Amino acid sequence: MGNILTRRRLCATAAMSAIATALVLPIAAQAQEQTQAPSQAPQEESGRTDGINEIVVTAQFRNQSVQEAPLAITAVDAALMEARSQTNVEQLAQRAPSVSFSAGGQGGGAQTAAVNIRGIGQNDFQFPNEPGVGVYIDDVYYGISFGTAFDLVDLERVEILRGPQGTLAGKNSIGGSIKLFSRLPDADPDAYIEASVGSFDRISLKAATNVTIVPDKLFVRLTGTARYVDGYLDRLDYGCVNGVDVPGGNFATGDDCVIGTEGGQNVIAGRAAVRWIINDRVENNFIADVTRDRSEASPGKAIYLPASDTGGISYVTGPKEYTNYANYSGYLGTDNQYTFPAISYLNSWGVSNKLDIELSDNLSITSVTAFRHADGQSAWDGDNSPVNLSNNFSTFTHDQFTQELRLLASFGDLLDLTVGGYYYNADSNLGGRVNVGAAALDFNSNDPFKQTSISVFAHGVVHVTDRFNLTGGLRYTDEDKTYTFSRTSPIPGVPTDVRVASLNGITKGFQGSRLDWRVAGDYEIADDIRIYGQVATGFKGGGVNPRPYLEMQAVPYDQETATSYELGIKTMLFDRRLRLNLAGYKTDYNNYQGLVSACPDISPPGFPFCSATRNVGDAEIKGFEVEFDARPVEGLSIDGSLSYTDFEFVRALFFDTDGNPLSIIPGVTQAPFVPKWKYALGAQYEVDAGNLGTITPRVDWVWQSEMQSNIPNSIPGYLLGEVESRGLLNARLTYRTVDKDWEFAVAATNLTNEFYYMNKYDRVSQSGNAYGMPGRPREIIFSLKRNF
Template sequence: MFKRTRLSIAVAVSLGSLCINSSYADENLDSQASGSNGSTLEKVTVTAQKREETVQEVPAPISVLSGDKIREASLNSANEITRFIPNTSAGTTDGHGRPRWWIRGLGTGDQGANTVSPVGIYMDDVYISNISATGFPLFDLDRVEVLRGPQGTLWGKNTTGGAINFISKKPSFKEDGYYKLDAGTYANRAVEGAVGGALVDDKLAARVAIRHQANDGYSENKANDNDRGALEDDAIRLQFLAVLSDDLEANINFHSRRYHDTGSSSSVNYGTGRNGNNQFGYHVDPKQGDVYYNAKNSASIEQDGGNLNLIWQLGDLQLTSITALESFKRDALSDSDNTPLELQRSYAYANSRQFSQELRLASPSTDRLNWVAGLHYFNEDLDSKGANGTLDNTYINRSYNRVAYDQQTESYAMFGSVTYNFTDDFSLTGGLRWTRERKSIDLNRVANVGQASFGGGDWWKPENVTSALGVTALQDESNTWSDWTYDLTPQYKLSENARVYFRYSKGFRSGGYNAGVTTQSTVATVDPEYLTAYELGLKSEWFDGRLNANANLFYYDYKDIQLNIVSAVNNQTVSRLANGAQGEAYGAEFELEAIPLDNLHVNFGLGLLHTEFTDYTSGPNDYSGNKFVRAPNVSAVIGADYRIPLNVGGAIVVGTDWDTRSRQYYFTNDQSQNMRSGGYTLGNARLTYELPGGKTEVTGYVHNLTDKEYRSHTLPGGFQSAGVMFGDPRTFGVSLTSRF
């Protein structure tokens, strides 16, 4: 049910690809002018192996989501792309603020700003280290490439699970652009658009894109009858393309984001004691849309960056240089106990600044022996502060603690990948990368001695704590890790339309430090983790380009796993990083894309996954046999769209997509009934009127068509309680999109 049904207005480009691996809608638009019926799937070009090739030629499991599909489906947050790809998932703990990524059960839910993800996230080939900085809005993108399995050779050390590359639409010398207006329930409104073209003919082109989204949130704070969960998200991207000579091209990309929300829109804490009460007799039946807060909830993000991409053609060789600067700042307050009681509130601040430089030299891919070689440098300076406090003693004594740390990271890598085509049908690819990384941390934790007392001003600042504070944990340490990652991939061409490959790969995630310290005994240096993967895959095309059918089987041997262990310590939810566990995962994936009838496009993906910790002990507890986090045994996606041409011109397009997942767990250690989600299925539908000429469309859409209530996350709480976050309810919207 809805609290309100307020409509507002939003903007984006024309309905695009209703599929994952093609730009089918663009093909339809072009076919109207040419007289073709657009009855074959388009070949999609990707750069997953650092050179251009079609997605069906890449001997690796890769899914592609087109920019048109993203706009057509009205996706807002980066994590929403995973609803179209099996064996992947992503969660966010506040609005669009902090996505966490998983591929085939590999990922991390650790909230420490210094924790790197085993899924590497890239924006225009630039690695983003801070996970919280990977939620940049989805607008004016060319495509998103999702690579499953270790990608350590070409993409770097922290890609044991895979890599996701968000690729923006580049400037061209042809004038073009789009706009989109979108309005929906819960006062959702979005404005999006881009314009580009030549500034100097054949020499200088530019493209600017903007996006604004806001909504009022769908939750109501029952503690004071106020709404919670509203957000505003603004972003801009400005690019210049310069042809400096016949052999040298430069692309400059500037981007900026400003984001603000009023806290997680769906967190509610309920009692796990007798009769559903917590330790103090507080009782609530958790329900989607109802929250209970007495402390301020808010998060603000400032994100800025720029990169320079230079491409030199040196005879038959191509040299690529990517220089990038990124900065990310997050400031947040929250009611940590999610109740009207004064039990705990928290503050978090993180400021990261990173610089990276990549040089890459590639031979022509058409040569019998072809190769890519390169160097990579990365440097990050991270400043983080976090505090927890209880301000009055209605239920418990006043308390205060604060963890602050500075971490510096510097890494160097050299890499290469070689392919030799023994015959027209058989090729062998081998890759090797060496990485050296140094990290240093200066950490300090303080806590109240006796009962805490607070003066005026911001409670989270130690200078405003008037009682005595004592140091409970210190760490001043530097460590250097270095290792090799590699892969070997033979590929055999069965026929003109089918290829089979086997991929053996080794990846590692760099070591680090536990930022979730509570005492000196919890100070820890975490060693690197390692993954060995074996994969057998098939890629094929059938019926004169009307059907793509891909499948793969995989097995993972996972060692020294970096674990996010979450528990209630002294009635406070604590997340700490540790490692030493072993595990295995195996499964299969099937992906089909077809045009069975003219104007009908369908796609289907199925993921089967088994995960298990084969050796996992923490203190006196043995968690061996537990499942990996966010790793449902079955995940499936299916979508279809049918275009009905009209005699008067234009068309009606009917589309839908569905995503189903079986039971999944949110923590490696606690996999009790309260700390997991049952299986669920989510569906979306849309109806589009395409005006004559194919440039403008009006779309009505419904997300979560069946209004399914499901858990998107859970948390162990103190004082005999637990927390739950619900996924979004059913929403309606209408959009107007136009290209020019």
Template sequence: MQHTLKHARGFNKTLCASAVAIACFSAPMATAQEQTAAVDNEKKLERIEVTARKTTESLQEVPVAITSIGAGELSEKGISVLTEIQQFSPNTTLQTSRGTNSTLTAFIRGLGQQDPLWGYEPGVGIYIDDVYMARPQGAVLDLLDVQRIEVLRGPQGTLYGKNTIGGAVKYVTKEMSGDTQFTAEATVGSYSQRDMKLTGQVPIIEDTVYLGFGYANLNRDGFGQYLQSALPDQDRENYNKDLWAGRLTLEIRPSDDLFFRLGWDKTEDDSNAKGGYRLLPSVLTDAPVPDSKYDSYTSLPTWNKVELEGYSWLAQYNMTDALELKYIGSHRESYSPTNIDFDNTALDIFDVPAEYDDSNDTHELQVNYVDTDFTLVSGLYYYDGESCGNFDAILGVLGRAAFGTPGLTREVSGCNNSESWAAYAQVSYDITEQLSVSVGARYTDEEKTANVNNGLVFYNLYPYSGWIDGFVRPEGELVPQVLGNDPDGDGVFDGPAVESWSQFTPRVGVEYMMSRDTMFFASYAQGFKSGTFNPRATTNEPGVEPEIVDSYELGVKSDLTDSLRMNVTLFSYDHNDRQYIGIGSDLSDPTALNQRLRNAARTAAKGAEIEMTYVASDNLQFDVAYGYLDFEIKENNAVPPIIAAASTPENTLNVSASYLFESDIGDFIFNANYYYRDDYFLFETSDLIQQDAYGMVNLSVTWESQDGNWYGGIHAKNLTDEEYLVGGYDFVVPLEGGGFGPGLGGDTTLIGYYGDPRTVHLTVGYRF
């Protein structure tokens, strides 16, 4: 939680109630001040305000399991990227996906989605000021001008809708004050890290029109390198960073009751494709297990790209002191050509160059009412998204050996587009001064259209000319369409496959204020993950039904004393109609990439989450976050069978301490935290890649001058240099006598991707 000890001129400044949020990336709505320091006693716990229920409330009064990490704590700990948030939220996994530096793998309470291919829906929603980020590509956000990060655990199917069966992560941007402000910040560190950030705001018409801006340029050399490459004269850095991001925001306030905002943002990530670590030596070429977990081999180009651009607009009208009307709209586009070498050798054994091309538009109309004992949050929501792509699974060595051809490629391309609308409402009513109830519901209607082209070509095919030296598609030659609308069953497709689903998701809760500082709550909530089509289909097949999660929570939020806060949540859930990506029935063709998408399993879990803050003195604070998850498989028709929750440990623990030292030259804050994750499997159906339990130590020292203009910090991450897996590929065959035989592609492809090693960086900034 946000540090409570810093005096008023620091990060705990009380913000003007009429200020509105600066848009960072796509910003759709104004947010209230993050937190108000206790004014009568410095030792008191802070009041932290959140917008988890789309209205501004105290964290301790929201009957939701939520972690809020404010701007001060993010700065003090040197947190600069979204994935680091997992350390501070129980039962949360936010990790960089395999093969790229900017694709997110997100799980909360064991619920999420690991495969980032178009068509597969996430299980944890990512929101930038309540605008939904539909695809995981580019979702590993670098934090720029952020007010706080909120992690909502458990299904959020009422207010946030589909694809939040695990929960939601909200990126809330800073408020605009209306004064001229400018901040410049530079960072240098390990692996030649060199970052620069510029943010600010300028009033164009005093008290009426404001312009906000932000720019970041982030660079770092690779943690490792490509030891072998089939291509000369290319950048061999592995796990490097080369990214810039910019945004502009125009805010207009014609009167006290009327507010408009227009926002634009763009991000370009030119970091190299991420090469994996061979856990086994190759049997087809000289590719032994490297000495460093961050070294790799490749036969593909090392370049990679993620381009994101978005527009947002907001109109807000306060009809009365209690009634608010709000319209939020957005348009986002992303394009990601990527080079993923599955086998990580200098031969074309199993290479997968791919393209992702997405765009979506959202419109939301809200009607919100807040009275003394009655609160209503309601709205209409519309989403129209196009998600397309193609990949070429190049099995060149196999093609030349088995068929005597120049190569072999299984190409898959298509689109999986969605159009949906929803109506939602949630009412909170105080029956007495102590007892209140909340009732909410959302109705969603969604239609998806999809087509898939899937087939073999007997040469090495690449997505477009110039991708790599080699073959490109001859003009007019196409792989066959295998998924589409074929009402006659004659194999002639009249158009894309079309299916629709509708879902009613309720929530019921009761809250009891035992005292001014202690609230008990219990709730039932339902969430759903959208129905979809198989983006790797090899035959015409129907779409799968939505996944449904029924969740029960019992919790207490209590400020036991003025200096001790304890929040505890017990939960259980049933996860029905799990969409499972398994093998098909035809096992005779090693080139088929046999995959079948179906509703094949039912799982459940129960667990506990504890978050504690203890303010020991005016200068010293301790925080603890613990999560426990007991995962259960109730029905298992998957092939191969499910054995565990992917990327999800049974226990997570974070213990941190913060100390404030005041001096004549400014304030110093010393931060230390220890983060522990239990062992876990990388995949839900395989025990071939497992991460043992590990602990991580981080230390930081930050400083702010007496006048508040200058600031700086030294941050040491992963001090013990722990090596921990965050992704992988397992295309091998376990042998009865032990060891592994070759899998798809004819090689022992068992690959791991790792989190960041030990790093140290220094940040210096100036603001006025």
């Protein structure tokens, strides 16, 4: 084990050195050129402003202040993300009101995510189950859940739009959207190198620089990052720990009885951006990125294992221990045993090109063209024990091409109009081996999935007066999807199990269209105090149940639809020392796409196995959100948020494991991954140490109430999927020199070492067990950054 870890560290170190070499040379060259220039940091970057900085967003296709956009937006810039020690989208979502981001789970690998905004999102990573929250990278929609736990590296800002974005976003943003925007290259060197070490043998490197190729015309920005972190959950050999033999064999080779870990990370990524200012009316931005992720499997911990399947042995480790007995071994008789590698691998790359042409002072056109590829493989020991209840290995590939074209026109001070079209085409494949030992079921899958989406849209803002605006939007979308099933035996000479053999070679499809609309009005009742109201719709495409056991379970499901009514107020008070935004909403949510584990209406009599996406009902969602940012005195910054989400099914029908219909219990039956309450609070104070520089301590506290991870969840036997409430404390201390060329920081995440679960899965009706994914324990990280 030690040799393996040593080799991993050497590989990670070598990769970091390569990235550093590639980036340091141009940084050093530019630094030499800049030595005669005075060092003047913009006021907004100094952290010692008298008021709150404005963040410009593009939520409505045009640049505008986040305070002027008539919809609920959380916008975070790079400086605040760094101050909060936020390094990935999951950490950012923890602080955003009404947002739930649960990474990993259900065998999708460490890079998958279930994202919900205002109670609407997705709870299954399978390709036909499209995201309900759109994730965008530089205006490019990412169409799958795999690989969405993005790192926040060298970003200019992140915009989180809450509520249906049917007329504004390119595709499937019924709950909202998360938009990441990279820094664009320019003449400023804007270069840095940052190295970090920390808990679990963490070692990481980040670097970036601008390079001027042709002054005032052509610029390049290079960004690289590499990170290695050991796993934080130990996989123990039960036989070694207890001195007994167990089914599946013994794997430990050392005295510590550890056969491996889960949750480890080994990531290398790079990005190159080319900005070409052709003339004063034409600009082209080309971006290419690549990621190589060789991380370990997602951490899992057994919560419940039935004694009937374990021979009376308890394979559940201590309730707050970062341990399990997973060996990733499956067997159907002694001759058919196998062991999966405990991995979660991802390869991802993409290119995008954004062309902006200003045809006249009042007319411009924007074209965004992109191609993205992703492939990966991941293992899942579904029972986290040597018992063969469930052991799966998944592979996937995904290729997507997108094209968006926008025409923007301004008619004096009266009207801003945007019209355009959007095209999305994707070819994907989901495969691997599924072994449900509890049902003696073992098969290989290799399922291609094809989809296209075409839409046209129009968005206009009428400036009735200097303070009063009316907004309207329309988007028509047409989608076509085809899913083909492949089910074969993984054992040569053994026929495919009759329970899945009928699926082999069949093709199912879904075709649908939708017209979404939005109307909004906003009025500045006083300087920097704006009220707004809007009604907006959105949808999530239908599809085909991707998890059937029999052909009769391979049924389509319809689109989800939502109509949201929202009122809000955005204020900037006390000479820009307090920003306070409030929003309240009500959403009519129809045809909820839920993953259910009992479906007797599409199963043969007495057939107990089911894992199906169905339209299980309608719901009403009500809630409110508060966000504030305060600068009461020079150097002191306080920010926070609060949200309440009341999700209530108004029509639904579920079944119990015996096939009996279950009526919902209003106020008790909840949707998965929707905490009712969330709040966050952070504060920092920059201490001026004179000629020594500045010292900035910061603390952040985030809390959310309990949530469910499966449906139904209001009856006995379906209660093991409840994720308890949690509160996490983060802290950071940053020292900067007077010239701000050097920064040293020590950061602590989960400072109180709170043991909590990111999510849980109650699979009692499927494989007889329940398990959860523990969140990361306390970590201390030291970083040194050199700015150029």
